[in-house]
Amino acid sequence: MRVSHRLTFGLCSVLLSSLAAAAPAPAPARDAAVAIPIPDVPYTTFTLKNGLTVIVHEDHKSPVVAINTWYHVGSKNEKPGKTGFAHLFEHLMFSGSANFDKTFLSALEGVGATDLNGTTNKDRTNYFETVPTSMVDYALFAESDRMGHLLGVLDQKKLDLQRGVVQNEKRQRENQPYGIVEQIVTENTWPANHPYSWTVIGSMTDLDAASMTDVTDWFKGHYGPNNVVLVLAGDITPQQAREKVEKYYGDIPPGPPQAHQEAWIAKRSGTHRGKVQDRVPQARIYRSWNVPGADTPEEALLDLAAQVLGGGKTSRLYQRLVVKEQLATAASAGDDSNEIAGQFGINLTAKPGAPATDVARMEALADEELRALLKAGPTAAELRLAQTTILAQFARAVERVGGFGGKSDLLARCATFTGNPDCYKTYLQRIKAATPAAVRQAMNDWLANGDYVLEVDPFPTGLAATPSTVDRSKGAPTGHPEALRLPPMQKATLSNGMKVVLAERHGAPVINLSMLLGGGFASDSQALPGLASLTLRMLEEGTGAPGRTRSALEISRELEGLGASFGTTINLDGAFVNMNVLKPTLAQALGLYADLARHPSFPQADFERVRKTRLAAIQREQTVPRLMALRVLPPLMYGAGHPYSLPLTGTGTIDAVARMRRADLVAYHDQWFKPNNATLLVVGDTTLAELTPLLERAFGAWKAGAVPAHDIAKVDQPAGTTIYLIDRPGALQSDIVGAQLAPPRNTPDTIALNLLNDVFGGTFSSRLNMDLREDKHWSYGVGTSLVAARGQRILYSDSPVQTDKTADALRELAREYAELGSARPVTPRELQDAQANETLGLPGSFETVGQLSNAYSTILQYGLPEDYYNTYTAAALALTPAQLNALAARVVLPRQPVWIVVGDMSKIEAPIRALNLGTVRRIDVDGKPLP
Known part of the structure; x- marks a missing residue:
């Protein structure tokens, strides 16, 4: 459960970028953008008598x-x-x-x-x-x-x-x-x-x-x-x-008559300022205006304005503050549209250690970009890119029926606030019809520098309850696991030896491309941790194919013009180059996709900027309790020098990133980006017959070559129980992480281990969460996770608890670890609940092409059987409590997890030491011993 801000497709709270006002943007691809159709979600509606x-x-x-x-x-x-x-x-x-x-x-x-x-x-x-x-x-x-x-x-x-x-x-x-x-x-x-x-x-x-x-x-x-x-x-x-x-x-x-507030914008005048201090690594500026709310003509225009001003790498503020001036490491602008009013906001994050003069200059330049947009409005090309971005979101929305942003959410929001489930179409029509002049006018009306009316409507007549036909004393009716038949993986090999895997999914005009490359965090050298992820991050900063170069800005414009998204991800054992495209623009997008993967230019200026951003990200990680623990956990588990011993976030260390040079990224790309080290996974609205010629054209000239080998050695669980303490003065909570080594992702026991994890801490109803949240309410939520890996992986629990209960919570956690599978065996009911959670939830996990791609990526990366998910239900239901208890005895054998506690040591260290659970050691945020 969570507190959420209102979610609408009209809401464009996006990262800020910045483009100099005088620089016109080139036109995007002609057949993308506003040509994207408005989706139709057909529905039937009725109202009960109540x-x-x-x-x-x-x-x-x-x-x-x-x-x-x-x-x-x-x-x-x-x-x-x-x-x-x-x-x-x-x-x-x-x-x-x-x-x-x-x-x-x-x-x-x-x-x-x-x-x-x-x-x-x-x-x-x-x-x-x-x-x-x-x-x-x-x-x-x-x-x-x-x-x-x-x-x-x-x-x-x-x-x-x-x-x-x-x-x-x-x-x-x-x-x-x-x-x-x-x-x-x-x-x-x-x-x-x-x-x-x-x-x-x-x-x-x-x-x-x-x-x-x-x-x-x-x-x-x-x-x-x-x-x-x-x-x-x-x-x-x-x-x-x-x-x-x-x-x-x-x-x-029926309930009583309802009173609903009409619009109350509460427009302000003048400038008011406040200042506060917080334990953060970077200064940040938040700036907001009260504006009209949702389902108003102004909403669409201000959403577009936010996109142009701060909606991505092509936007004005990003280009001015992050790229050109390098005063900011991050920025965002958004139009948060609620039912009776909205707020338009600009957020700016200064570079670490920025003096007050730089923070003031960052704010002044952001204001300068805003004033330029107020004066001239967006260019036609800027507006077209903004329209494309919003329309592309809706094109993808029709994939999912549930959850945030799915079709049910879309219909419910519109019906609740407007009485018309189709209200999103009005919003999108306003997006399509917007002109630069209209956006400029809306900005000047609301961003250049209150009356409440109560309307009483008659209470509907005829509301009444009908006699019940349900015997609720018998409880809720139950069902059964649904059969799962995922699309088969079709395979092909390009002329250069690169493997292609396709899973067809038709229904929405969306295609997901994911290039799987061997390597991952484990391919980083001990001298330069974070190099792999930084290399992946730099792919979108420029390309240098013979006869065709692209700058970062040109790449962003081309992506937006195609209605496509590009990104990279990386884990312990692999790297992924991903693009999500619309079927009408696939042929054009593949050329860009191949160029990004094969010919990154790693521009020196952009490398310096991104490196500074990475250093700032590491500093932020060293202030977030859970990430502080996960950064120092791997060397405590695997030992120094092991390929898995580097920070689990993959970002590396401040020292290593500060020493990296552009040549290091070039060398890493040359070593690992080879067609014989890659599998291209395609999921979505296409066929192998139409796809293969396009891929041959895009990737056929890519040459194979030697790829480094790296072995993942097996290690022993650290002996004894050690509690590592990291001080975070003034912390309102403590974060307790407990960790042990578990078998690899492709172990024959993988399904049994998933069930055991569900029982222990992997679900809301797990032992740890029921104990610390529901029974003792010392925590908002406790959980366990298995880090996927081809070698031994980490099984860890994460328990944020209130400060005055830190020692008590640690004692409870140690007891739960010690009792699992022995003093407190897994019961038939616990197994039944875990089996239901693992099997009945499967059909809801494969709605989108992205979800399918993630599933097939897991199969391919870890060498799982191709029918892994189709046979998962039968395999899970066949397991017994005895098998899970035997597995607990093997996996949690030492019953002595490594503990890391992050919190205010002036309040929690003495009680922790008094527990006498094991050796207690203080370390800093880099994992180095302290006196």
């Missing part, structure tokens, strides 16, 4: 159904002194209801739900899950039961528990770098009585004061079916949906 609005969208490509429930209540419905209620109640609604008295997340995980969560923002609370088709009745029973039958089991214990969880969430958010910003900005940009003048998560004082009467009255006032939009999208027909919804929801009485 006022519940229901929307149904059919999509039978996968046997799953997304269920998206939007309550038209958020933090703006609260009152001063009683803030945080909407978000607190979001948590309470996960605690169980009269006939479904279970932890909701655990129960839904157990029937295969994916994209499962709940969020609260200023304007609404939503709950969503994508479930196997056979589990729709189960999910609708659960959702309807907490809508209509919640208060019967809501007691003081549950209120106190979830209040503690929410307060830990607040501490965890504020414990992050820049975590205090939201509170300060919110309180200083809205009038004191404005519905947006307090944060969604609320204040500690208000949360402490919330009584059972308060929360009961809150529920009764806002959570009736007449204040709800329910969307079912996926493998279901309107007739089936109507029958099921009437069955489970029809007997819920």
